[in-house]
Amino acid sequence: MSEINSQALREAAVAIETVATPQKLLAFRMKVTPQVVLALLDERDALNERLAELEADLAGLAEDHQKATESIKQADAAVKLAHEKFSALAAENELARKAVQEFCDVVGDSTEVICEEIGRDGVLVILEAMKATGNMPATDAFLAEVRAQGVEMMREHPSIKLCSLTHICDELAAQLRKGGNQ
Structure with a gap:
């Protein structure tokens, strides 16, 4: 030329x-x-x-953008649904804890009467059971696993792969399984 x-x-x-x-x-x-x-x-x-x-x-970028936008919408919907479920679970858990606390209060107020009926050893059994209701390691482990699986599901979305955030999702899922919020 x-x-x-x-x-x-x-x-x-x-x-x-x-x-x-x-x-x-x-x-x-x-x-x-x-x-x-x-x-x-x-x-x-x-x-x-x-x-x-x-x-x-x-055109390719527009298609990628559309896929990423759709993935973000799906992830947002999943997060909202999970939030609703966790809120419902937390509300139920709070009601259960209040019921246990009310039971504990009644038992505490009626210790003498209960002690006369079931004896000292019976009261100790009740106290141990009441103490155990405050700890829910199986529930905590289950919820940690559910959260970790949610992170793993999010990891598979194209928008996460597009942004190269998969390693962060892996680390977060591992932390959740360990039970830490570090």
Whole structure:
């Protein structure tokens, strides 16, 4: 491809457009050679090819963006559903703890009467049972596993892979299984 003096071509074309004299027409024809026309056509073809490539890239990016947006919407819906379930579970757990506390209060207020009925050893058994209700390691472990599985599900979404956050999800799932919120 030969070097094209675009400015000289433009000036010659403008000069003819303003006033078309035989000298200006000849000057223009001298600048517009077959090589210049072919070079301009080659340049146009190259630009059209590049434009097609960029349009294809843009379409691919738009598709990736759409997938990522959909994944984010799905993840958001899953988080909302999980939040609703956890809130319901927490409310039930709170009711259970209150019921146990009320039972403990009644037992505490009636220790003498209960002691007369079931004896000292019976009261010790009740006290141990009441103490154990405050600890729920199996429930805590179950909830930690559910959370970890949720993180692992999130890890599989294309938007997470797109952002290279899979290692963070792996670390978070492992921490949840250990029972830590570190």
